[in-house]
Amino acid sequence: MAEHRRSPDESTQQPAGERGLLGRRRVLGYVLAAPTLAVGVSWIAGSADPRPADAAVPSLPQPEEIFDLGDLQNLAAAPTSGLISVELKTDGTAYFAVPRAEVGQGMTTAIAMIVAEELDLPMDMVTIGLADARPELLMNQLTGGSNSMRSMYLPVRTAAAITRQRLVDTAAAHWGVSAGKLTTRGGVVSGPSGRTATYGSLTRAAASSRTIKVSAELKPQSEFRVLGRPHNRVDAHDIVTGRKQFGMDMEVPNAKPTMVARPPTINGTVKSVNNLAAIRAMPGITDVVPITHGVAIRGETFGQCIDAIQMVEATWGPGTVDGESDATVLAKLRAAQLPMAVPPLLSNTIDAEFVFAFASNSPLEPDCAIADVTPDRAEIWASLKVPIVAQEDIAKQLGLPIDAVKVHVIQGGGSFGRHLFHDVAAEAAEISQKMGKPVKLSWSRTDNFRQGRVHPMCTSRVRVNYLAGNVLSYEQRHTSVETDFGHGLGEMITAFAADLPVGGNLSFAETIFALSQSSPYNFGVTTQLLNEVPLKFNTGSMRNIYSPNVVCAEELVVDRLAAKFGQDPMRFRRNFLKDKRLLAVLNKAAEVGRWGKAMPKGTAQGVAVHAEYRGAVATLVEIDCRPETVNRPIRDGVSGPRVTKAVIVVDPGFCINPRGLEAQMIGGLQDAIALALTSSLHIKNGMPLEGSWDDYFYTRQWNTPQDVQVVIMPNTSDSPSGAGELAVAPAFAAVACAYARATGTMPTYFPINHGTLGFEPLPLEPSTPQSPTDGLDHTF
Amino acid sequence: MATHTFTLNGKQISVEAEGNVRLLWVLRDLLGVTGPKYGCALEVCRSCTSHINGKAFNPCSVQVKDIEPDDEITTIEGLPATVGKDLHPMQQAWLDNDVSQCGYCQPGQIMAAVAKVKQAHAEGHEITDADLDELRNICRCGTYSRIREAIKAGAQDM
Ligand code: FES
Ligand code: FES
Numbered sequence: 001m002a003e004h005r006r007s008p009d010e011s012t013q014q015p016a017g018e019r020g021l022l023g024r025r026r027v028l029g030y031v032l033a034a035p036t037l038a039v040g041v042s043w044i045a046g047s048a049d050p051r052p053a054d055a056a057v058p059s060l061p062q063p064e065e066i067f068d069l070g071d072l073q074n075l076a077a078a079p080t081s082g083l084i085s086v087e088l089k090t091d092g093t094a095y096f097a098v099p100r101a102e103v104g105q106g107m108t109t110a111i112a113m114i115v116a117e118e119l120d121l122p123m124d125m126v127t128i129g130l131a132d133a134r135p136e137l138l139m140n141q142l143t144g145g146s147n148s149m150r151s152m153y154l155p156v157r158t159a160a161a162i163t164r165q166r167l168v169d170t171a172a173a174h175w176g177v178s179a180g181k182l183t184t185r186g187g188v189v190s191g192p193s194g195r196t197a198t199y200g201s202l203t204r205a206a207a208s209s210r211t212i213k214v215s216a217e218l219k220p221q222s223e224f225r226v227l228g229r230p231h232n233r234v235d236a237h238d239i240v241t242g243r244k245q246f247g248m249d250m251e252v253p254n255a256k257p258t259m260v261a262r263p264p265t266i267n268g269t270v271k272s273v274n275n276l277a278a279i280r281a282m283p284g285i286t287d288v289v290p291i292t293h294g295v296a297i298r299g300e301t302f303g304q305c306i307d308a309i310q311m312v313e314a315t316w317g318p319g320t321v322d323g324e325s326d327a328t329v330l331a332k333l334r335a336a337q338l339p340m341a342v343p344p345l346l347s348n349t350i351d352a353e354f355v356f357a358f359a360s361n362s363p364l365e366p367d368c369a370i371a372d373v374t375p376d377r378a379e380i381w382a383s384l385k386v387p388i389v390a391q392e393d394i395a396k397q398l399g400l401p402i403d404a405v406k407v408h409v410i411q412g413g414g415s416f417g418r419h420l421f422h423d424v425a426a427e428a429a430e431i432s433q434k435m436g437k438p439v440k441l442s443w444s445r446t447d448n449f450r451q452g453r454v455h456p457m458c459t460s461r462v463r464v465n466y467l468a469g470n471v472l473s474y475e476q477r478h479t480s481v482e483t484d485f486g487h488g489l490g491e492m493i494t495a496f497a498a499d500l501p502v503g504g505n506l507s508f509a510e511t512i513f514a515l516s517q518s519s520p521y522n523f524g525v526t527t528q529l530l531n532e533v534p535l536k537f538n539t540g541s542m543r544n545i546y547s548p549n550v551v552c553a554e555e556l557v558v559d560r561l562a563a564k565f566g567q568d569p570m571r572f573r574r575n576f577l578k579d580k581r582l583l584a585v586l587n588k589a590a591e592v593g594r595w596g597k598a599m600p601k602g603t604a605q606g607v608a609v610h611a612e613y614r615g616a617v618a619t620l621v622e623i624d625c626r627p628e629t630v631n632r633p634i635r636d637g638v639s640g641p642r643v644t645k646a647v648i649v650v651d652p653g654f655c656i657n658p659r660g661l662e663a664q665m666i667g668g669l670q671d672a673i674a675l676a677l678t679s680s681l682h683i684k685n686g687m688p689l690e691g692s693w694d695d696y697f698y699t700r701q702w703n704t705p706q707d708v709q710v711v712i713m714p715n716t717s718d719s720p721s722g723a724g725e726l727a728v729a730p731a732f733a734a735v736a737c738a739y740a741r742a743t744g745t746m747p748t749y750f751p752i753n754h755g756t757l758g759f760e761p762l763p764l765e766p767s768t769p770q771s772p773t774d775g776l777d778h779t780f
Numbered sequence: 781m782a783t784h785t786f787t788l789n790g791k792q793i794s795v796e797a798e799g800n801v802r803l804l805w806v807l808r809d810l811l812g813v814t815g816p817k818y819g820c821a822l823e824v825c826r827s828c829t830s831h832i833n834g835k836a837f838n839p840c841s842v843q844v845k846d847i848e849p850d851d852e853i854t855t856i857e858g859l860p861a862t863v864g865k866d867l868h869p870m871q872q873a874w875l876d877n878d879v880s881q882c883g884y885c886q887p888g889q890i891m892a893a894v895a896k897v898k899q900a901h902a903e904g905h906e907i908t909d910a911d912l913d914e915l916r917n918i919c920r921c922g923t924y925s926r927i928r929e930a931i932k933a934g935a936q937d938m
Pocket of ligand 1: 818
């Protein structure tokens with residue numbers, strides 16, 4: 001069964017009855033009633049994931065192996081996917097409004113490639129927009145769980161194929177020849193004796209005055225000209241010229257810069273503001289109003305809002321976790337750890353506990369939103385991955401009917417889980433309502449770290465029993481501060497609870513844990529369980545949710561086991577991996593990364609594997625932990641061990657865009673290096689100490705490997721796996737394993753530099769520090 | 781409020797603003813020049829990096845009153861014109877290497893890269909890995925590897 005999960009195509013390469021005589025797959029859709037050609041598609045139930053489970057395997061499969069998080073999302077998306085449509089304009093371009101968020105993952109580029117492929121249209125004639133909140137799409141409008149490509153690949157292909165077919169049929173009827181004699185290329189239909197017609201010239205005739213059901217054949221993979229070839233980002237030119245518009249770059253009339261002075265504890269409130277009049281009188285300031293979690297200030301420039309924040313004198317009410325610090329949270333986690341089921345085998349047992357500090361999922365773009373609320377309607381602009389939940393909640397908050405709230409999804413400067421929630425959009429709405437004016441709200445950098453969502457602190461305990469060269473049991477008890485899934489995934493789980501293979505009365509979090517975690521090794525009786533501690537931190541999913549921590553703990557223990565067995569880590573993994581695709585990527589990584597080569601003392605290689613989202617990855621890194629490297633001088637930054645080389649081998653199932661896939665692997669690697677070595681939040685008295693990027697040590701150039709290679713395996717499937725998060729867990733684990741081998745000590749607290757505070761914390765009040773003025777002294 | 785005059789992307793401009801307002805907000809909020817991004821306003825993230833008289837600086841940390849009338853400010857929008865082309869070689873290298881992910885950091889990355897390469901060339905050497913390690917610009921999407929490749933490629937054509 002594990003093999004089925006990780007080699008998805010073995011069960012779907014020949015879907016019964018869905019291929020025509022030429023081996024092409026026939027799909028169904030609708031030509032929609034419209035003046036020009038518009039095609040909507042219906043999801044063909046069961047034609048993609050999820051696949052049924054069948055044959056027996058040596059150990060009982062864990063839920064994630066037969067049905068994972070993406071399957072849940074596909075299941076939820078199925079009934080409504082039919083509403084997505086491709087439109088063909090009279091200028092010959094195709095338009096597709098994708099019901100997803102683009103936050104840097106390259107999704108719009110991949111979708112454009114899919115449309116271009118099936119429609120035989122040049123890439124520059126495909127326009128991809130982001131759909132506004134569409135309540136009728138229900139949960140098909142959630143960007144997360146690395147699910148976008150998995151759920152949209154087939155529907156988008158289908159819509160494009162039908163569009164093409166319809167254009168061909170129209171031209172054939174017009175010319176009085178059979179459709180089989182026509183070909184398409186580059187947005188032009190060609191027929192016998194050199195006749196041609198552009199798509200644009202055919203779109204009106206191809207349109208229908210009523211919605212009709214039609215079918216078409218998908219292009220076989222062997223004829224692909226676009227998919228599977230490297231393609232650069234469609235928005236790259238706009239980005240490098242500074243033209244790409246992010247939230248704060250948008251001009252909405254009278255939506256003036258707005259920021260919030262905040263209390264010194266997480267989710268603190270405002271009791272009173274003692275100098276409202278004085279703040280209102282400051283230069284450039286137009287409005288000041290107390291709101292739930294601070295004092296909102298609107299002005300001509302953000303700089304003047306920051307000036308005003310410095311002056312706020314307020315009495316703050318308590319926050320939600322005021323008494324908590326790293327140590328108190330850790331004590332609560334340890335008290336909540338679920339017991340192991342299997343008793344230790346004395347000398348043949350490994351018991352280990354790993355602690356992972358709080359981490360921030362903040363992107364580089366500070367959270368921001370524009371809101372224009374009037375007594376009878378509201379309009380919101382924000383980067384939102386679940387816009388329909390935002391729309392619902394904001395309508396409720398404002399006391400407006402849902403259809404009086406318009407929510408526009410705009411391009412986001414990164415997400416990493418942050419934009420699953422609409423905190424900043426809701427706050428912008430609150431402020432606009434209270435001020436009675438449009439606002440352009442930006443959280444400050446410090447707000448983002450201190451009040452924004454975090455990946456919760458957690459522990460992972462592992463017990464392994466082994467005997468005579470076999471592993472008898474593998475138990476992992478993951479204990480975490482509660483992760484908030486109240487952004488739609490929760491609703492999805494409630495709605496589809498009966499269809500999930502996890503049963504029982506699991507919480508949302510336990511369900512997601514069960515659907516995303518499984519051990520790739522033949523370790524006998526295997527259980528991985530989650531328990532949560534309900535603390536009111538602002539938490540949320542961070543890229544790859546539980547996996548980076550769970551996999552890091554497991555792979556460190558695997559290296560320990562290998563040592564006990566007297567086997568090299570590579571050989572041990574080869575012996576115990578139960579999955580062919582993982583074995584293949586592992587072997588490739590060993591070859592490309594030259595596993596086992598001679599390395600100087602204080603440096604080492606580390607390797608780790610991970611399968612999720614129906615993809616498989618092996619990562620091999622080299623780390624340098626020699627004192628001269630660890631202590632290299634860096635101003636206002638941390639140095640520490642340096643990962644000097646990384647080889648990432650990925651089996652993505654079907655690779656849509658190698659260039660984009662490689663980018664996601666590289667990005668995941670940098671996240672992993674940060675999580676393993678340098679970046680964390682230190683909680684003290686209900687507040688993170690980190691307030692800027694020189695405190696929260698995300699990977700910087702001086703910590704990035706100078707040698708990074710990504711190897712993409714030949715396709716093992718005809719459908720893509722999820723790629724956006726796939727690289728984080730195995731890279732994190734590989735760095736941890738390399739560190740353990742280089743130093744001879746197994747790290748148990750992550751990131752490894754968490755114990756030393758490498759910066760002077762910014763004051764808690766004012767909540768946003770004043771900007772420096774000496775920038776001209778640092779030019780280069 | 782005072783009038784501040786300087787050259788912005790090749791054009792002499794005047795703008796009314798309180799003298800202490802940091803140049804980043806004058807550019808973004810008052811002049812509508814949005815290429816330089818706000819990432820911290822603490823001279824840390826470098827996403828606002830632009831040039832003053834050809835050198836990299838962070839306008840989030842300079843008061844507008846400290847800009848002199850003969851100062852030339854160049855933002856990403858004005859970078860191509862400094863070489864009289866539609867795209868600066870560094871921008872082209874960014875395209876060729878498909879560096880960008882979300883893109884938020886990239887205007888600042890490119891402006892910092894151009895200055896770093898010029899600095900190396902002025903010191904009489906090609907850009908080195910040690911030079912690249914000195915770049916402080918954050919890329920939260922983790923595009924660092926491609927940034928390094930792009931800078932080395934772009935430097936060839938500068
Ligand atoms: S915004 Fe200027 S350095 Fe961060
Ligand atoms: S590309 Fe997103 S922050 Fe650099």
